[in-house]
Amino acid sequence: MIATESPTRVVSKPSRPRPLDKPASPKAPQRPAAPPQLADHVAGLLNRHHPLRDGEPPFLPRHVSIIYQGRYGNANVYRYTDATRDLIVKDFSRCVWWFRHVMGRRFVSKECGVIHFLKDLQGRGIVTDAHKLGPFTFCYTCIPGASVGAMSKAGRKLPAAFFQRWDQLVQAMHQRGIVHLDMRNTGNVLVGDDGCPTIIDFQSALRIRFLPRFIKNILKRVDRSAVIKGWIRHGDSPLPPEQAAWYENFLKTRNLWVSLTHPLRLLTTLFWRVVARFRRTN
Numbered sequence: 001m002i003a004t005e006s007p008t009r010v011v012s013k014p015s016r017p018r019p020l021d022k023p024a025s026p027k028a029p030q031r032p033a034a035p036p037q038l039a040d041h042v043a044g045l046l047n048r049h050h051p052l053r054d055g056e057p058p059f060l061p062r063h064v065s066i067i068y069q070g071r072y073g074n075a076n077v078y079r080y081t082d083a084t085r086d087l088i089v090k091d092f093s094r095c096v097w098w099f100r101h102v103m104g105r106r107f108v109s110k111e112c113g114v115i116h117f118l119k120d121l122q123g124r125g126i127v128t129d130a131h132k133l134g135p136f137t138f139c140y141t142c143i144p145g146a147s148v149g150a151m152s153k154a155g156r157k158l159p160a161a162f163f164q165r166w167d168q169l170v171q172a173m174h175q176r177g178i179v180h181l182d183m184r185n186t187g188n189v190l191v192g193d194d195g196c197p198t199i200i201d202f203q204s205a206l207r208i209r210f211l212p213r214f215i216k217n218i219l220k221r222v223d224r225s226a227v228i229k230g231w232i233r234h235g236d237s238p239l240p241p242e243q244a245a246w247y248e249n250f251l252k253t254r255n256l257w258v259s260l261t262h263p264l265r266l267l268t269t270l271f272w273r274v275v276a277r278f279r280r281t282n
């Protein structure tokens with residue numbers, strides 16, 4: 001059962017639990033090789049900016065495949081796989097020029113910043129080894145498995161234990177002052193080969209440390225509602241009555257956080273820019 005929210009509860013650091021019994025992940029589709037120009041571009045960025053361990057070979061274009069080709073304001077997503085390395089590369093450099101310079105830089109800095117901020121959770125539900133590959137691109141270690149959405153499309157249901165662990169991970173993030181705000185998109189929650197959840201894509205995430213308590217609680221409820229909605233749609237067992245009642249009450253107040261979310265993101269971003277500028281000048 002998902003734990004009830006309590007402002008005084010101390011959430012322990014979630015260790016990587018033993019693997020869950022889960023349905024097999026859907027067979028991964030064969031990823032097309034990236035076009036030569038893009039493969040050269042990605043391999044070049046990795047060779048210039050990604051640290052190489054002793055004895056590691058350079059990154060080669062032939063190991064680059066394309067997962068998602070973004071349009072307009074979306075990043076291209078690549079996968080680099082060789083005998084010793086498996087990386088996801090997210091690249092905004094092919095977006096339209098104004099978006100690339102205004103938003104692409106911000107998204108790269110923000111995602112890398114949040115992942116590093118949650119460094120004590122890396123490998124226990126947060127991706128590891130995030131590196132900036134220039135102003136518009138970053139990479140992190142690939143997590144073997146499939147997204148919750150992909151599992152559902154393949155007709156696979158997930159056990160209650162998965163959603164309980166997802167909720168524990170969300171509470172651990174909240175304890176560290178981070179809300180995700182985009183986990184209702186089930187492509188942002190992965191089911192690892194061990195059956196445990198991993199959260200990705202922190203473009204919409206916020207730091208809530210200095211926000212008023214009532215706003216913090218609203219934003220935390222948004223994240224928790226994503227876990228419960230995921231359980232309703234993709235779980236192999238019914239939602240417990242207590243969580244069903246909580247979710248019904250949440251839906252009644254949903255319009256409030258919808259009206260707050262967008263201006264709040266702008267205000268929070270402005271605040272952290274002012275803080276960063278102040279630190280640089282002092």
